[in-house]
Amino acid sequence: MKIFVLGVNSRLGPHVVRSCEEGHSLRLADVTDVASDRHETCRVDLSNPDDVIAAVEGMDAVVNCTVERQDPRRAFDVNTRGCFNMMRASVDAGVKRVINTGPHFAIAGPSYETFDYAMVPDMPPHPGVGLYAHSKGAGQEICRIFASQHDIHVLTLLFYNFRDHDDTERGNNHPFAVSWRDAGDAVRLALEVEADRLYSRCEVFNVHAVPHAVFSNEKTLRVLGFNPRDDLGFAWRK
Amino acid sequence: MKILITSSASEVGRILVEGLGEAHQVVATDFPGGAGGDVVACSLDADDATEALVAGVDAIVHVADLPVTAAEAFGRVDNAQVDFHSRCTYNLLKAAVGEGVEHVIYLSSLALFASCDPAWDVTERWAPQPSTDIDTLKHAIGEFTCREFARERQIKVTCLRTGELNRDDLIRAVFKALSSPPSEWEVYHLESDGDGRRFDISKAAGAGLFNGGRP
Numbered sequence: 001m002k003i004f005v006l007g008v009n010s011r012l013g014p015h016v017v018r019s020c021e022e023g024h025s026l027r028l029a030d031v032t033d034v035a036s037d038r039h040e041t042c043r044v045d046l047s048n049p050d051d052v053i054a055a056v057e058g059m060d061a062v063v064n065c066t067v068e069r070q071d072p073r074r075a076f077d078v079n080t081r082g083c084f085n086m087m088r089a090s091v092d093a094g095v096k097r098v099i100n101t102g103p104h105f106a107i108a109g110p111s112y113e114t115f116d117y118a119m120v121p122d123m124p125p126h127p128g129v130g131l132y133a134h135s136k137g138a139g140q141e142i143c144r145i146f147a148s149q150h151d152i153h154v155l156t157l158l159f160y161n162f163r164d165h166d167d168t169e170r171g172n173n174h175p176f177a178v179s180w181r182d183a184g185d186a187v188r189l190a191l192e193v194e195a196d197r198l199y200s201r202c203e204v205f206n207v208h209a210v211p212h213a214v215f216s217n218e219k220t221l222r223v224l225g226f227n228p229r230d231d232l233g234f235a236w237r238k
Numbered sequence: 239m240k241i242l243i244t245s246s247a248s249e250v251g252r253i254l255v256e257g258l259g260e261a262h263q264v265v266a267t268d269f270p271g272g273a274g275g276d277v278v279a280c281s282l283d284a285d286d287a288t289e290a291l292v293a294g295v296d297a298i299v300h301v302a303d304l305p306v307t308a309a310e311a312f313g314r315v316d317n318a319q320v321d322f323h324s325r326c327t328y329n330l331l332k333a334a335v336g337e338g339v340e341h342v343i344y345l346s347s348l349a350l351f352a353s354c355d356p357a358w359d360v361t362e363r364w365a366p367q368p369s370t371d372i373d374t375l376k377h378a379i380g381e382f383t384c385r386e387f388a389r390e391r392q393i394k395v396t397c398l399r400t401g402e403l404n405r406d407d408l409i410r411a412v413f414k415a416l417s418s419p420p421s422e423w424e425v426y427h428l429e430s431d432g433d434g435r436r437f438d439i440s441k442a443a444g445a446g447l448f449n450g451g452r453p
Contacts, residue, residue, distance in 0.1 A: 049314055072284035076325035080379075084320045088370075111389055128390050129332070134383070138324050141382050142375070149370050 002027070003191060004056055004095075006046060006086070007065035008034055011162065012101065015184030016063055020191065029055055031066075046082030047074075052089040061097040061191055062090050067136075075135040083139030087146035087154075099190045100143050100156040104176050104215060106136035107158060107204060120216045121158060121204035140204075147202035155190040156204045159183055168234040175212035179230035182209060189224040197223055210236060239416065242267060242292060244330065245301035246277050250345065250408065254299060257409030262416070267291055271307035282326035288333045297341040297416055298334055302327065302380055316372040323380040331384065335392045341420045342393055343412060344384045347377045348401040348427060348437055361438050362399075362425045388423035396420055398447075401429035401437060411447040418445065 002025045007013050009030040020026060021038065028034050029044040044051040046066050056062055064086055068078040083100065090098055108119050109128030127137030140156055147154040160176035162183060178186075186207045205220040209228035220226045239262045245251045246266035255266045270279040280291045292298065304322040312318030327344075334342060350366035352374065358364075368378040381397060388395040396415045400408070407430045415426075426442040429435050442448040 047317075049317060072329070073325065076321065076328070080324045081317055081320045085317070088316070091370075109386075109390075126389055127386060129328075129335075129386050129392055134328065134386060135324070137386070138379060138382055142320075142379065145368055145375060145378060146370050148367075 001025070001060045001191065002058060003061045003063060004059040005029065005063045005065065006044060006055075007031075007067065010065045010067060012159070012180070012183060012187075013065045015180045016065060016187045017184075019181070019184035019188040020063075024191070027055065027059065046085060047077035049085045049089065052085045053092070056086075056089045056093045056095055059093065059095055061099065062086060062095055063099040063101075063187055063191070065101055067102075069132040072131060075131050076138075079132075079135035080138040080142065083142045087143055087152075091146060091150045091152055096152055097191065098143065098152065098154045099187055100140065100154055101187070102136040102140060102156065102158060103133060104158045104160045104206065105130070105133040106140050106156075108215070109133050109137070117214050118216055119206075119214065121206045121219060144202045147200075152201065153195060153198060154202045155193075155198070156202070157183075157186055157190060157207050158204060159207050161208075163230075163232055163235065165230040170234055173236045175210060175214035176206070176208045177232055177235060178207055178209045178228060179232065182226075182228040182230050183207060185229075186220065186224065186226055189226055193224055212236070239263070239296045240265065240294060241416065242295045242298045243301060244268070244282075244298065245303040245305070247305060248301060248303035250303060251301045253405050253408055254301065254412055257405070258299075258413060258416070261413065265291075265295065269305050269308040271305045271311065282322075282329050284329045284332070288329050289337060292330070292334045292337045292339055295334070295337070295339050297343065298330070298339060299343045299345070299412055299416070300327065300330060300380075300384075301345050303345075319372050319376040320379060323376040324383060327380050327383045331387045331393060335387065340394060341396070341416070342384065342387075343396045343398060343415050344380060346381050346397050346399045347374070348399045348429060349374045350377055350381075350399065351437070356436060359438060360427075362427055362441055385423060391422060394420035395423050397423070397425045399425065399427050401427075402432065402434065403428055404430045407448065410449070411442065414445070414447045 008028040026039040034041040068074040107125045127133040143154045161174040165179040247268040267278045309315045309318040
């Protein structure tokens with residue numbers, strides 16, 4: 001599969017590349033310069049539609065690891081309008097699968113997270129009004145609408161807390177945590193899962209490896225076959 | 239009541255500035271490309287200008303119609319519309335919350351149901367089914383933004399989804415929405431009487447936003 005990976009210089013990007021580069025052909029992109037001896041690279045600003053149109057040409061799938069958390073203009077440029085440009089270009093280029101990524105509160109914002117347990121990823125999205133969550137949530141809504149209208153699958157992977165697999169320091173007993181390399185593997189699984197295993201053209205997955213049961217990862221285990229190799233028990237065991 | 243009307247240089251904006259001006263103190267605003275005369279130019283960025291724009295206002299009528307000049311200046315019209323209905327609407331509401339504005343009226347569109355079978359009796363209890371055409375998608379994005387502010391109890395929002403609407407019906411609906419106690423989030427469908435009326439407007443009629451009842 002020819003895969004276009006956006007945001008490879010993000011924290012998550014290199015782990016996606018490591019997990020996907022065996023067996024797939026990758027085109028790597030970021031808004032900053034990308035260095036790779038092995039893969040095709042390009043510089044893409046997701047808020048520039050012409051950049052995105054040129055970069056998705058000939059690709060089978062797109063992975064979006066881009067993120068902007070704080071700047072009030074760039075957050076919408078990247079997280080919201082960037083999703084519009086990614087989806088518009090992907091549909092026009094005949095791309096059949098997009099893997100979008102974001103924080104858990106792009107779906108489960110404060111009105112859920114403050115009160116609820118056993119939260120599944122298929123809840124109606126309510127990110128709230130925080131800049132990061134809201135701009136990502138709006139981008140996800142755009143992805144959902146495109147998937148509802150066109151022959152393209154969008155699989156959105158939600159993350160929150162990441163740990164290095166060899167970091168065994170106690171603390172940060174977080175209910176939505178996964179190791180970086182398991183996160184990269186989840187992206188690969190989302191790229192490779194057969195379309196007939198998906199209930200709809202837009203599916204969301206909670207990607208974590210902890211037993212808190214505040215957020216359910218059952219769908220991720222069952223549909224994607226996610227089997228995290230890293231036990232984060234050092235964070236939550238006494 | 240002191241009312242801020244956005245996109246006031248648009249056709250709908252001009253009608254509302256004129257129609258609401260006798261009963262209310264109206265502040266008209268639009269993008270720099272659309273502003274002129276008594277219209278306050280504001281790009282609805284996350285800055286002091288937007289905060290100053292909403293300071294002291296009791297309610298906002300967010301007409302949300304981006305001037306063509308501003309859209310073209312952006313480079314691509316579809317990107318301009320996404321930016322305006324997401325980022326600019328977010329900035330407007332965020333500033334409104336910060337300045338203690340109680341109520342926003344957001345003008346959306348019944349085009350959100352254009353793909354539905356005309357034989358369906360679509361009401362406010364139906365989920366919007368937007369296409370990816372930017373002239374429809376932009377309203378889905380705007381509603382998404384407004385709904386999150388309402389759901390978080392940050393500000394009360396009345397969402398008026400309009401179809402073909404004559405001048406008097408438009409003024410009456412917005413005037414009544416401004417003068418009624420607002421709910422946290424309320425949606426009304428509005429379409430003037432005529433041969434082509436497609437949508438049930440009985441909820442709006444029942445709330446006094448509209449003359450008449452079911453077509």
